[in-house]
Amino acid sequence: MSPGRLETFADGVFAIAATLLILNVDTQVGEHVDDLGETLLEIWPSYIGYVVSFVTIGIIWINHHTVMAQIGKVDRLFLLLNIGLLLCVAFIPFPTRLVTEHFRSDGARAAALVYGVTATAAAIFFSAIWFYASVGARLLRDDHDPRIVKGITRSYLPGPWIYLAATLVAFVSPTVSIVLFGAIAVFYVLESSWFGRSRQKG
Amino acid sequence: MSPGRLETFADGVFAIAATLLILNVDTQVGEHVDDLGETLLEIWPSYIGYVVSFVTIGIIWINHHTVMAQIGKVDRLFLLLNIGLLLCVAFIPFPTRLVTEHFRSDGARAAALVYGVTATAAAIFFSAIWFYASVGARLLRDDHDPRIVKGITRSYLPGPWIYLAATLVAFVSPTVSIVLFGAIAVFYVLESSWFGRSRQKG
């Protein structure tokens, strides 16, 4: 089996999950509103939720891209692990809506927990994909770069723990937990654009 | 004609049908809920429905992948049979919602039947695709592996009958029928990850 078709399917799910996020913003504005300008300002959490989740899905896509560049063949268990990851990614629009609608109300804790569990599960599947493929170079390309493989292993190791920690914070303070999810996305963007570049040069 | 473009279209439908499943979960939580945490616990059937149908579509995608790897050319009847399969796959989100919303009410039987008929029709089209392509090696690659071809034939033969049986059970007990649909998905996951691997080694 060739990895190409997995990429087509995965990219489809990434693209659709990201694009469906706009429906969360759209439903915030009913057909009949008194003052459209005011309503559009009031729903600012929707915009932040849209950007954070879109960028989060985008980062997962970039990382998937990085992993697949080292993969030479796939087997059925590898495909199943990918379906697990995509199942979590396609779930993201739902907790995104919960968080943006409820973060100022009593429902903030429940919303933050659902978002956090989804992100943690995605990170666990992502790590599982990588370790299943890379341990013993099981599915790696014959000409894979050991230095890049080691770099990926080092940078993906903390992922599930970071998201788990941010999720557990929700039991103390949902607001801090939600801010952390945004901060993690910002961190990954900076890390991708800055450290990522220096790593490629190094 | 080359098989590549069929795969792009098929992967698109698989990816969208799977990703749209989240809308079934999303609509279970209205904009104004008293206790978000409780509501999120009450809608647990939605989560199971989401996972079962996502994995089912994923398994069909993996199997389609396995079949296409043996295909060397396509003709118009083969494309039409694939459109029939995709028509059934894209239908899955609808009976998934019916089952998760009605399995505890009088509508359980009707919901289970629609789910079962959809799955059975998908399995019939899948078998038709394979037998049309493989009988007399009509559309197979010149370098196809006869052992793999025989293995696919053997493992796809029971598919429609299994789903038909689970569907007919709904006349006696809708609940058992619905549990069977979940069990079939679990079985295919285990079969894919475990037996699938040993088959590749064997």
Next chain:
Amino acid sequence: MSPGRLETFADGVFAIAATLLILNVDTQVGEHVDDLGETLLEIWPSYIGYVVSFVTIGIIWINHHTVMAQIGKVDRLFLLLNIGLLLCVAFIPFPTRLVTEHFRSDGARAAALVYGVTATAAAIFFSAIWFYASVGARLLRDDHDPRIVKGITRSYLPGPWIYLAATLVAFVSPTVSIVLFGAIAVFYVLESSWFGRSRQKG
């Protein structure tokens, strides 16, 4: 420019437009229904609309596939004509819902007209794509098969007229017009599977 990326974009639109058709069926069943079985039988027009429009989009996809197999390069006007075609294809879910909801009421004529105008516009763009590419072999592959090119020209010439005629019938009888749209889809399926095969052999 290479034709490959046009195919990725086009296949995406075909796949999404076809898969979104399920939303038309889904919205016919509210969350709280008294007798689910009865409701599911009452909405039979939705199923027919789903199948006819899914197959129609599938046939357009197959024909697009056939055309692109003869194309060697693309230019910007060719891409724009394709965007015009895709704009019509992505519109199809809307008139499909109108027809299935209104064909037994006063709105049947308006619904049939919108469906017909959409289908006719799609057929016109399809013809424009082919004639722009094939006249003087402007965009054809250097090794195109003149017999296949002539065959495509002959079989696509009547498309817009057939749909225009079926559309105009709606002024006399919307019901006949709607039946004709279904019949055209059935005809194309038969033509694809039967004549299509003999043409490939001939």
Next chain:
Amino acid sequence: MSPGRLETFADGVFAIAATLLILNVDTQVGEHVDDLGETLLEIWPSYIGYVVSFVTIGIIWINHHTVMAQIGKVDRLFLLLNIGLLLCVAFIPFPTRLVTEHFRSDGARAAALVYGVTATAAAIFFSAIWFYASVGARLLRDDHDPRIVKGITRSYLPGPWIYLAATLVAFVSPTVSIVLFGAIAVFYVLESSWFGRSRQKG
């Protein structure tokens, strides 16, 4: 990293964002309408909004195509800039609905501003993508055509300023601003089909 997978993901987002536009038209017609024909005539702004935004997304896709044809490699910052562009493109269905629903009411100014800010942001990301890739030929193919590169630079330079100007007009007259957004799309179509062809010949 190869540019191919960026194209698959980007084409997915372009295709889905364009296809989702039909939902804006669809929601304008409720399930129970007295006079379907009249309703379908009354919602004419929806059709124009659908066509303008579909074509706008199509033009961005064509231009992305043109840029990628000159790209030989991608890095993570380039991927992030593309995610920024796609984030804006996937946002377009929302302001499209706002403009078509509110352009005859008090909300016209707010709607025009959201549409304009989205289009301007997309144009800024598009320029950033190109300048990041082309300055010093950072990511260009080794065999890129300097004349085409110079042509792209010249034709994309004014994009953000044109959309910014049309957006600012909304403070004086929302109607003129909205008409300008339509006119820009028409201009790009004409420019693509006519000047585009002569540029390719020249």
